[in-house]
Amino acid sequence: MATRKKVKRKVQAKRKKRTVGKATRRTTVRKTTTVGKTVAKKAPRRLASSKKPRPTAETAGTPAPINERTPKAVKPELGPAQPISSERRIGVVTHYYSHLSVVGMQLEPGARLRVGDVIHIRGHTTDFRQRVESLEVNHASVSEVGPNDDFGLKVVDHAREHDAVFKVGS
Secondary structure, three states: OOOOOOOOEEEEEEEEEEEEOOEEEEEEEEEEEEOOOOOOOOOOOOOHHHOOOOOOOOOOOOOOOHHHOOOOOOOOOOOOOOOOOOEEEEEEEEEEEOOOOEEEEEEOOOOOEEOOOEEEEEOOOOEEEEEOOOEEEOOEEEOEEOOOOOEEEEOOOOOOOOOEEEEEOO
């Protein structure tokens, strides 16, 4: 139960003129006034009948047969990137520049990549295909790159480091 606070008194100073002979003197007389404080309203009392019913414990009975129980959905496990039969792994994404939508890639030995090839980039949360339209080595456009080149590739979707890159076809 909330307790009431004491009412605080507010002191106001008033000046009063007092005449003594010919000279007028001003003196300060203090007058106290009480300032009432608003009291917070109490929450209305609830009747016993208006309370929410409490859940009752279920009675112990025979469990439902196994064939009537609903099976829970199981999410498929995503393993490492598995190529489709017509795809061949050619490299891995080493960096992604989000403000440019460009990936830095490292090709595996013996792999080559040309403008016009179709690639498939697949990872934990990435899975898209695109045609290679732009390849750059040291900020210079090239038409073909090999395994020893550090190159950038313009992509159409977000990619992440360690995503696998596959070449579709050939």
